[in-house]
Amino acid sequence: MKLEVVTAPSSEPITLAEAKLHLRVDFSTDDDLITSLIEASRRRCEAAIGQAFVTTVFDWYLDRWPSTERGAYYPRITIPVAPVASVASITYYDSTNTLQTWSSTEYDVSTGSPGRIGVGFGYVVPNVYSRLDAFKIRFTAGYGSASAVPANIKAAIKADLTNLYENRGDDGGEPSPTVSALLWGSYHGSKYA
Secondary structure, X not given: OEEEEEEOOOOOOOOHHHHHHHHOOOOOOOHHHHHHHHHHHHHHHXXXXXXXXXXXXXXXXXXXXXXXXXXXXXXXXXXOOEOEEEEEEEEEEXXXXXXXXXXXXXXXXXXXXXXXXXXXXXXXXXXXXXXXXXXXXXXXXXXXXXXXXOHHXXXXXXXXXXXXXXXXXXXXXXXXXXXXXXXXXXXXXXXXX
16 A cells, blocks of 8 residues: 655645744744745644645555455445545556546545545445556545644644754654644544544
């Protein structure tokens, strides 16, 4: 399984001005550094809870549809990033190794946190060629625009940003307990719930 960003967020959840105000920085010589740390903090916070904050399009590749020990396919799978806004398409390589698009009438999508895909009633998972990346699921996740990102997530990004800015040169480590506590409200409904 692998996950790739197709379309990155159009903006960060916090602006440079908001970050500088939080950091109490009133000069411009660190603007490039702070801008890069905003992105780094956002990515660290997203990874910590398995979410996308601002609308992002992903391709999720599976070598095969998950199955039980007896070989029967699971009727539904959980998408690894929340909150899911939509599933655009599912493509697969059929038994002749030809790329096909799975008809959206044959599967159901549950958006939100967590997002799920289920095989529609009366349908089965397509037979696929034995290969890497046999399935590709393109989906969109995130709260929407930066203004829609919950306040606790913005506060977590600012707290993590402060740590990265003030401790430059350190390895960064895991997000602090403060950051984790701020993100806790977003854990519910994520892949870790």
